[in-house]
Amino acid sequence: MYRPVLPVAYDCVKFIIVRDGSAFLFSEFGQQPVKAGDVVMLGANVLCGSEPEGHVTVTTIYADTDFLLDQLRWQYAAFLDDRLSAQGFAETIYTEPAQILRLGEDRAGMLMPWLDEMVRLSVDGHPVRHYLRMQALWFQIAYVIAPYIKVSPVRLSASQRAHIRPALPRDRRFAPLRAEVRHVAQLLRERPEQRWSLDDLAAEVHLSPSRLSSVFIEAYGKTPLAFLTMIRAELLAKYLRETDLTVAAAIQRVGWHSRSHATRLFREYVGVTPGYYRQMRRAFTA
Incomplete structure (x- = not known):
């Protein structure tokens, strides 16, 4: 590579x-x-x-x-x-x-x-x-x-076991099972710039907000809004690398309206700030 x-x-x-x-x-x-x-x-x-x-x-x-x-x-x-x-x-x-x-x-x-x-x-x-x-x-x-692999030590005892009804293994093939979850993920990928709320997304697939959150976490390991943050960070990195948009303009295009808020979230997901990511792109292409 x-x-x-x-x-x-x-x-x-x-x-x-x-x-x-x-x-x-x-x-x-x-x-x-x-x-x-x-x-x-x-x-x-x-x-x-x-x-x-x-x-x-x-x-x-x-x-x-x-x-x-x-x-x-x-x-x-x-x-x-x-x-x-x-x-x-x-x-x-x-x-x-x-x-x-x-x-x-x-x-x-x-x-x-x-x-x-x-x-x-x-x-x-x-x-x-x-x-x-x-x-x-x-x-x-x-x-x-x-x-x-780094692990956090835990103490295992009978009192700490989770008493949850067993479930059969799921055949996911790297994709969520439920059609509602797939539809929500598709909406977030196609329209990340929209100001989505959990209520809006739940209404799109006719589930309660709590139910949607539960099945989405089961499929993706994140809430729908955390998934949206990940998508926006991924798209922002693409704009910073492949376009000449300013950092502020790229942040606005992916759906974030506060630069400080976007910078904090981008750093959590990508590891560096948007400005530093743009500088690195220029350094490697110089």
């Missing part, structure tokens, strides 16, 4: 293994350099962009959130009642949605043959035939990466 990548978010967990070269990343951890031997872990719906230093070569694993929750559920089967309990447990221990894991080139080198095989099997077009081998490769990779 030789060109910058705009901040973008995915509806899955990403593990980006840096194989060669170096880059600067921008995300909720701010601006951070990465090099060969580093692994970037991004939670679902977390914005991240990059600026290669010359070039950077990576392999990316996209892991469905339900798949990872099921693994966590069985890992802690003695403590967790069901997979919804696993979701609450994951939110408690994995409090940093964007992390850079400094494995080092020697330890990361262990991953390379497994990653190469995983990529080959992924593009082979026979997912059923290769299912068990892909699982085995993932567990080998996860076993190496897991000790480097």
Whole structure:
């Protein structure tokens, strides 16, 4: 990869293994350099962009959130009642949605043959035939990466378990289940400049505001208005990089009306201020 990548978010967990070269990343951890031997872990719906230093070569694993929750559920089967309990447990221990894991080139080198095989099997077009081998490769990779992931310590006891009715695993395919949620997400992506309220969005899909918020969080891990903020930050980064709009004009175009408010939110989601992001774009293209 030789060109910058705009901040973008995915509806899955990403593990980006840096194989060669170096880059600067921008995300909720701010601006951070990465090099060969580093692994970037991004939670679902977390914005991240990059600026290669010359070039950077990576392999990316996209892991469905339900798949990872099921693994966590069985890992802690003695403590967790069901997979919804696993979701609450994951939110408690994995409090940093964007992390850079400094494995080092020697330890990361262990991953390379497994990653190469995983990529080959992924593009082979026979997912059923290769299912068990892909699982085995993932567990080998996860076993190496897991000790480097920052977690928050918790005390597990019977009194702390979440007593929630079990639910069957969802077949999301990196997309929300409910048509109402898909429609709201589409509205926010197509008209981010509009002054949406939760009541407005709920009326569009004939749900109560509280119900819409609940099902949207289940699908995207964010409230509809937090999702809108993410979309605006993503679009603002695009305008700052690809147009000559002033920072103030770009902020207005994405739907924010206060520069200080926009600057604070953009920094939370992208890691740097809009003005600094624009300066960096000029520095890298000079």
